[in-house]
Amino acid sequence: MSAPWQRPIPPQGLDHLIPGTLMEALGIRILGVEGDTLSGTLPVDRRTRQPFGLLHGGASVALAETLGSLAAWLACPEGCVPAGLEINASHLRAVSEGTVTGHARPVRLGRRHQVWTVEIMDEAGRAVCTCRLTVAIQPQRD
Numbered sequence: 001m002s003a004p005w006q007r008p009i010p011p012q013g014l015d016h017l018i019p020g021t022l023m024e025a026l027g028i029r030i031l032g033v034e035g036d037t038l039s040g041t042l043p044v045d046r047r048t049r050q051p052f053g054l055l056h057g058g059a060s061v062a063l064a065e066t067l068g069s070l071a072a073w074l075a076c077p078e079g080c081v082p083a084g085l086e087i088n089a090s091h092l093r094a095v096s097e098g099t100v101t102g103h104a105r106p107v108r109l110g111r112r113h114q115v116w117t118v119e120i121m122d123e124a125g126r127a128v129c130t131c132r133l134t135v136a137i138q139p140q141r142d
């Protein structure tokens with residue numbers, strides 16, 4: 001699929017969107033855009049582990065929702081915003097430390113709905129979680 005981006009991507013990236021959000025609380029960072037893929041990272045630390053010392057599934061889903069929603073926003077026309085309809089996740093491998101990296105790629109980019117897959121990998125490049133996010137494209141409200 002060719003690059004789907006309809007909005008300009010600032011030269012400084014998208015990290016200006018992080019302050020005061022869940023992204024800041026969890027330590028999510030946006031790596032950038034390459035081709036049709038938006039990528040970002042999540043640390044596996046005290047903020048993102050469950051009580052048994054492993055990456056919390058909800059933290060993986062938060063990373064996936066963040067990447068998929070930002071990608072959907074970049075891929076929708078000015079004056080529109082994405083609103084999440086559904087997300088599902090398959091947790092494939094436990095991680096207890098380091099950083100995981102997610103890659104959001106479009107499956108379908110319709111006028112009213114978009115579907116994105118987000119693959120989350122550990123530092124060794126092994127699949128940790130795979131997610132599918134469906135968003136509605138709606139007119140932006142003031």
